[in-house]
Amino acid sequence: xxxxxxxxxxxxxxxLNRCYVAQVPGFTCCATASTLQQASELxxxxxxxxxxxxxxxxxxxDNGLDLLPVLRQAQRPIDVIVISSAAxxxxxxxxxxxxVVDYLIKPFQFSRFEEALTGWRQKKNLMDNQQYYEQADVDxxxxxxxxxxxxxxxxxxxxxxxxxxxxxxxxxxHPGSEFSTDELANAVNISxxxxxxxxxxxxxxxxxxTSIHYGVxxxxxxxxxxxxxxxALLKQYCQ
Numbered sequence: 001x002x003x004x005x006x007x008x009x010x011x012x013x014x015x016l017n018r019c020y021v022a023q024v025p026g027f028t029c030c031a032t033a034s035t036l037q038q039a040s041e042l043x044x045x046x047x048x049x050x051x052x053x054x055x056x057x058x059x060x061x062d063n064g065l066d067l068l069p070v071l072r073q074a075q076r077p078i079d080v081i082v083i084s085s086a087a088x089x090x091x092x093x094x095x096x097x098x099x100v101v102d103y104l105i106k107p108f109q110f111s112r113f114e115e116a117l118t119g120w121r122q123k124k125n126l127m128d129n130q131q132y133y134e135q136a137d138v139d140x141x142x143x144x145x146x147x148x149x150x151x152x153x154x155x156x157x158x159x160x161x162x163x164x165x166x167x168x169x170x171x172x173x174h175p176g177s178e179f180s181t182d183e184l185a186n187a188v189n190i191s192x193x194x195x196x197x198x199x200x201x202x203x204x205x206x207x208x209x210t211s212i213h214y215g216v217x218x219x220x221x222x223x224x225x226x227x228x229x230x231x232a233l234l235k236q237y238c239q
Contacts, residue, residue: 001026001027001028002026002027002028002051002052002121003028003030003049003050003051003052004021004027004028004029004030004050004051004052004053004054005029005030005031005032005033005039005042005043005050005052005053005054005078006018006021006029006031006032006033006053006054007032007033007034007036007039007053007054007055007056007064007067008032008034008054008056008059008083009034009035009056009059009060009061009062010056011034013056014032014034017029017054017083017113018032020110020113020114021054021117023110023114023189024113024114024117024118025165025166025169026121027052027117027121030048030049030050031048031050034059035059035061035062036059036061036062036063036064036066036067039053039055039067040067040070043067043070043071043074043076043078044070044074046076050076050078051078051079051124052078052079052080052081052117052120053067053071053078053079053080053081054081054083055067055080055081055082055083055084055100056082056083056084057082057084057086057091057095058084058085058086064082064084065082065091065094065095065098067080068080068094068095068098068099068100069098072098072099079099079101079120079124080095080098080099080100080101081100081101081102081103081104081116081117081120082095082100082102082103082104083104083106083108083113084103084104084105084106085105085106086105087105101120101123102116102119102120104116111160111162114162115160115162118161118162118165122239123141125239126140126141127141155201156201158197159197159198159201161237163190163194163198164198164237165237165238165239166188166190167184167188167190167195167198167199167202168202168234168237168238169238170184170187170188171184171208171226171234172234172235172238175226175228175231176225176226177225178211178223178224178225179223179224179225180221180222180223180224181195181196181199181222181224184199184224199222199224202224203224205230205233206227206230207226207227207230207233207234208224208225208226208227209224209225209226209227210222210223210224211223211224211225
């Protein structure tokens with residue numbers, strides 16, 4: 001589980017971000033801080049597990065960016081994503097100069113929030129799991145083309161890697177289950193229409209087997225299950 005520290009002096013915003021974090025599989029909010037002092041104490045406490053910080057800039061008594069030199073001095077392997085209404089060049093440049101890995105300008109959609117977290121995790125996994133790199137690996141880290149490393153991972157227009165990953169993680173957790181579009185949509189909290197598009201694509205990719213069942217009304221219900229021989233392909237989309 002990836003531990004996320006939320007630094008924001010607005011309790012409602014902090015709670016919203018905590019709820020957003022909870023919706024991204026594999027992430028959990030380990031702590032919140034409403035002041036720079038609280039955040040600094042958590043960062044300097046090496047017994048406190050923190051992998052990622054969601055950092056606001058405009059705080060009543062503090063400038064959130066003042067946490068960045070504290071973090072660098074602590075020499076802890078913690079990355080930062082800024083979430084702020086600050087859209088001026090000075091704050092953005094300062095954030096990037098300190099190595100902030102992403103920058104979300106309020107207000108934003110959940111899909112952009114999810115993209116920030118999952119994109120960061122993919123880069124982290126690549127760095128953690130490889131001892132030596134090819135040039136293509138470095139290019140993916142720097143340019144962020146984590147979803148374009150092979151033709152097999154190119155998705156049709158309208159489908160996103162983040163939602164596909166969410167769906168595939170659920171399927172991976174229920175490898176022997178047969179399920180309908182409605183059941184999966186409810187389980188991963190996306191619309192039925194959207195879920196149906198991903199299931200059709202996974203079936204066309206031969207990752208899922210499709211069967212048709214007829215109820216008492218005669219209306220067909222499509223049910224899906226993982227094709228065991230293509231389990232390895234499914235796992236690629238769980239990364």
